[in-house]
Amino acid sequence: MSKEEMNSEKVQRIPLLIDGQWIGEEREDVYSVYAPANGHKLAEIVRGNGQDVERAVQAAQTAFESDAWQNIKPFERGQLLVRLAQHIRDHRDEWAARECQDVGKPLSQAYADVEAAARYFEFYGGAADKVAGETIPIENGLLNVTVLEPVGITVHIVPWNYPLQIIARSVGAALATGNAVIVKSAEDTPLSAHALAEWFAASELPRGIFQHLTGLGQEVGAPLVAHPGINHVTFTGSVQTGISVMKAAAENVVQSTLELGGKSPNIVFADADWNKAVEGVTRAIIQNAGQTCSAGSRLLIEESCKAEFLDRLRQKFESLQVGPGERDTDIGPILNEKQFKQIMARIDEAKQQGKIIAGGRAVNPEGGKGGFYIEPTIIDGLEPHCSVAQEEIFGPVLSVFTFKSAEEAINLANSTDYGLVAGVWTKDIDVAHTVAAKVKAGQVFINNYGAAGGIQMPFGGYKKSGIGREKGFVALRNYLEIKNIAVKYGN
Ligand code: NAD
16 A cells, blocks of 8 residues: 555544543644654644633633532542553553554553553552641641642643653642643644543543643644643743743743753763663663653763773664564654754764764664664764754764763763763762762662653753653642641630
């Protein structure tokens, strides 16, 4: 069947979910999304607009204030989220196939995302009735307590690289704490958000508590984050968009939690366990074809072992399989042509300034016609302050830098505008903890690397990697107001 014939087949239409109703089934204002693996058309997406935002915010306010929602006990909210986790696990094959097709990621990574999403809903479901205020001793005859209240309407702006996981991590926390949520899914990968919307629409949740807006950032995301009726924004994506989201929220004095990516280093000392370090450094940059906010995109290697370590790493990179995600290769496709061209431009730039020691080329794997694929790439010899070394590439591209002392390693690690994650590989506990203490990063992994599995670990960045923390118990605070009540009693 030709691409045209495939593309002319009737495809799924993804409507908005507003106030419990599917909106836009009949609209002509739609755009299409394509499978990254082969360019086949997957769905038509309804382009939400400012009027949809208006309706959704009003519906969220009504739902939030309704007795039906206010009277649901915290543990009942929790049970609902635990049921969702169970539903996701019971249908893990469908959820994984959907995420693999929509984002292009290797199937086993899609399964890991599905399990992580289930864990988020389960974790926050379990936490729903365990979030409590405190009593503060002040003086005799004064009982001082704090009460934690939901902030109200929370907005969740989702990127295209881990849609299911990223929705689960913030929506789980926001619903557990009693808010009404509005999800704006990514332009390119809205399918798992829609599947979640279907589950919520069929659940006993009051309508308007979970809503899903589809469409373009400028047309629906921008009016949503600027709306005076919302109370919190959680955003994951680029620094540039994050800044405009924060400015819009600031106009209404609304808090935002921002997760804006990184240029995370893996720091390898000569005494490290090389088998583990080679594996860890490799996984850190190839996961989701490097399209990961926490990708370990810089290798800082101790000079005395550089040649030998890089040789091992090159062999590892050359053994990796690139191909469609459904074949569960090591590296799947790049999201789309735009992202692909941006990555290739960075590789070309790097070729002028440094030396490619593995990969560096586009490939056409079997079964991947119509998709965009790039070999896992190692670049050496870059000047640490050049743009390739400083800016997020969002592809399977690792830049290598050398250090002679722990101090130099720390300075190099801290030499970008980002500070999301860092890996330290050494058997020397003094060195490991000295580096961990001085690296400016929200998460430091010693002799391991990977933010994904750590549902319970606070996650977020220093510097331009963002503001605030997601995951773990601490994230529940993003969605709560603290009310202090002072009670005078006696004489
Ligand atoms: P983006 O930041 O523009 O988009 C992220 C989300 O924000 C999408 O849902 C988008 O629709 C929405 N959005 C866009 N403009 C908006 C606005 N004015 N107001 C509110 N919402 C808005 O990212 P992108 O264009 O998808 O990707 C560009 C680059 O961003 C990538 O190459 C990568 O470097 C980076 N990125 C980082 C992450 C991450 O995990 N930190 C995720 C995706 C992309």
